[in-house]
Amino acid sequence: MSEFAAVDVIRAKRDGHTLSDAQIDWVLDAYTKGVVADEQMSALAMAILLRGMTPGEIARWTAAMIASGERLDLSAVTRPTVDKHSTGGVGDKITLPLTPLVAACGAAVPQLSGRGLGHTGGTLDKLESIPGWRARLGNDEFVSQLRDVGAVICAAGEGLAPADRKLYALRDVTGTVEAIPLIASSIMSKKIAEGTGALVLDVKVGTGAFMKDLAAARELASTMVELGKAHGVNTVALLTDMNTPLGRTVGNAVEVEESLEVLAGGGPADVVELTLALAREMLAAAGIDADPARVLASGAAMDSWKAMIRAQGGDPDAPLPTARETEVLRAAEDGVVEAVDALEIGLAAWRLGAGRARKEDPVSFGAGVVLKVRPGDSVRAGDVLLELRTDDPGRIPAARDTAAGAIRIGESAPTHGRLLIDRIA
Template sequence: MSGFAAVDVIRTKRDGGVLSDAQIDWVVDAYTRGRVADEQMSALAMAILLRGMTGAEIARWTAAMIASGERLDLSAVHRPTVDKHSTGGVGDKITLPLTPLVAACGAAVPQLSGRGLGHTGGTLDKLESIPGWRAALSNAEFTAQLRDVGAVICAAGEGLAPADRKLYALRDVTGTVEAIPLIASSIMSKKIAEGTGALVLDVKVGSGAFMKSVDDARELARTMVELGGAHGVRTVALLTDMSTPLGRTVGNAVEVTESVEVLAGGGPADVVELTLALAREMLAAAGLPDVDPADALRDGRAMDSWRAMIEAQGGDPDAPMPVANEVEVVRAETDGVVAAVDAYAIGIAAWRLGAGRARKEDPVSAAAGVVLHRRPGDLVRAGDPLYELRADDPARIPAARAEAARAVTVADRVTPAAPLVIERIG
């Protein structure tokens, strides 16, 4: 492709124009090949953030990102394929119980996941706290495990949407992460390239989410649902609340432990509720609407599926999980009721403790995190434990304590909680 200059493409979008299909194809390809410089793509990303894109532009941009790499063929799996993507939150361990649960119900779940950055956790970081488990699979291993086990959670291979890998790293350091057209095309290019037949999106809303308002979350969800449909992937989205952390744990090993409790038929009510809501959407999208996933939690099939998935990737499902060296319990100062637990503040506290990273290359602690003893609506007496801070390094505790101190509000009464599932789109 030739005949374009990067500066002309930038000017078109800067001035509010609509990029042509040929311009989009050229600039994505040229950037992937290193013929468009980072500073030029940075300028274009900022122009897109400020000026937006039409639906047709977003669809073409997504197609160009898919075309930058390979598209997996899952036809050998012989089960309906369905995936789930969450836009990220605090305590959002849902992928861990959900993937083996849906597989236990007859679908195959090709879950390509990522790592945490900032206050949001990463599924791969959580699973890597299991001794022996590995995130990197070849395409052949990925397909074979999907065929034999029905569930796989792993890192995306280098060949899938390489344009997105370059652009995502650039957006992270140029203040353009929030651009809805770029968020939507980033997520959907990888999900479409992985070859899944259907997709359920969990679009988070609230303080602990990237989308703080329902309107922004709805716009992102609609954009992604339309992109999926345009590429032949049956796509639905749920808007879900992320003002409060999911469950009682925020971290890596602690979230795996809580996920196993859900698979054993227990676990926090909100984690179970969202896992089942997403499982039902996934099974319906995969053409299995009459299967009740709650049965697979009760009868042990979901746990069997989890163990098979972990073992297939070298992990030991019976191994003890890492335990933090330092634990500090924070207690209530007054009697009352927990009115709020702010997801963002708890997420930042977990990050300060070592459970997350500031840069992609930073290591994470498997054992660090926050464990909540009280959630909104719970009664407390002065001296009751509110939460505990866990870290390998005691020097991390004070900064985390300062962040978490703003998170929990104890009041005389509590207002009714917002529903966990806010809206369905698609």
């Protein structure tokens, strides 16, 4: 018979007590094995959201999630290993050009990524728009590709932090996604278990991010940096703006196209700026002296991209899917674009079929939004503001209504905020 009962652990946190190491170890192990029921873990997650956790509790919770599964052994990889994690945003395609760029600079990038849910896009969904590309790799394939190509973007294996996989799905349906201790431990348990030597975190702040508030984003970033360091992973975080979508595309194939523009030496200025900023942080964390801007201009990052895509069965030269239906949204008046709301644009792309409401839902690879204006641009009545793309014309009216509310046109240019808000190390 167990020395613990789930209801006692729930009550302890409900009443504001600090959970012991033994309580944390037991409850996560028991939940992974099905001894603690979903409704009990739901109650505990809500208690954590409302009562919080001490740094010691968060560290132990993270360690227990790591211990619930396997840890990848990257000792066969001779290059320094460094990964990047974004907390999610709209038009956030940065992983796509960044991973091959950092690999071309001499690092090995073990990028375990996820799928989109709601208004935030998923890296795996974007890459699966490339014909033949596969997200699932066995551990041996993962290590082999990391060693030979230097870059891997794939789904986390079933054996990696299974407690997190179970708890992540539960949080999504119980209103506890926003709990900072649970966000931090979820992200860091997977990143530490994957075996990377260094990690750079891109913590998004703004309307299109999970963290709308700068103070909460800073708390999350600091918590994750400390967790990484405690587990021997050199960790740095950047706080970056997510009030406006990144780049000009939101969707799947359209974001791959834009990423290819960046790798070819072009692309939107904000996507290039953030890609290079994160690359510099990753290379510094890995102890590599290289200039990512020069490497990007040389074409070496594009070569690395093609090698990475081919290694996972994809055809980097194949045409990407395109949507069957396109509709444009035009300006009703003359003026200046004051704002392009990231959340509303993300929701419009989701309504067009680019995202999913539930994890098991399919996505449309060709669906999405292509922005024709940015904040500060002057427009005349009748100018095209954006394109809506979908395979299902029945999705257009709701998406059009949502997108129309995203673009605010006024008389004066907005004060441009900084893309890079802060750095936490």
